[in-house]
Amino acid sequence: xxxxxxxxxxxxxxxxxxxxxxxxxxxxxxxxxxxxxxxxxxxxxxxxxxxxxxxxxxxxxxxxxxxxxxxxxxxxxxxxxxxxxxxxxxxxxxxxxxxxxxxxxxxxxxxxxxxxxxxxxxxxxxxx
Numbered sequence: 001x002x003x004x005x006x007x008x009x010x011x012x013x014x015x016x017x018x019x020x021x022x023x024x025x026x027x028x029x030x031x032x033x034x035x036x037x038x039x040x041x042x043x044x045x046x047x048x049x050x051x052x053x054x055x056x057x058x059x060x061x062x063x064x065x066x067x068x069x070x071x072x073x074x075x076x077x078x079x080x081x082x083x084x085x086x087x088x089x090x091x092x093x094x095x096x097x098x099x100x101x102x103x104x105x106x107x108x109x110x111x112x113x114x115x116x117x118x119x120x121x122x123x124x125x126x127x128x
Contacts, residue, residue, distance in 0.1 A: 005038040006031050006127045007105045009114035010046040017059055037067040040104050042097050070104050079103040094118045
């Protein structure tokens, strides 16, 4: 089943939740219709930190209850640390959150829907 799922990054959720017509948000809508959406804790955390209204809180609660969630495992933290260290040794510094999302996507063998350019440095398939 996970070969059909797509891990939707925070930027895509923001586009989906804030704008009626956004290219990224429209892609999220199609994935939701097709029951192909996945999320993980770090993405939920990023979304929660930006909540400004009760309506937004309800939207986040609904989506976290409605889509497939990939739990973070101990190995994900280790793999993210190794990945970040390898990148840093080549002069590339990326956020921990992006590395964690990437290794979770790799473990589940799913693509990531994002426009975040950091993911071009991470060995993860991008959903386009």
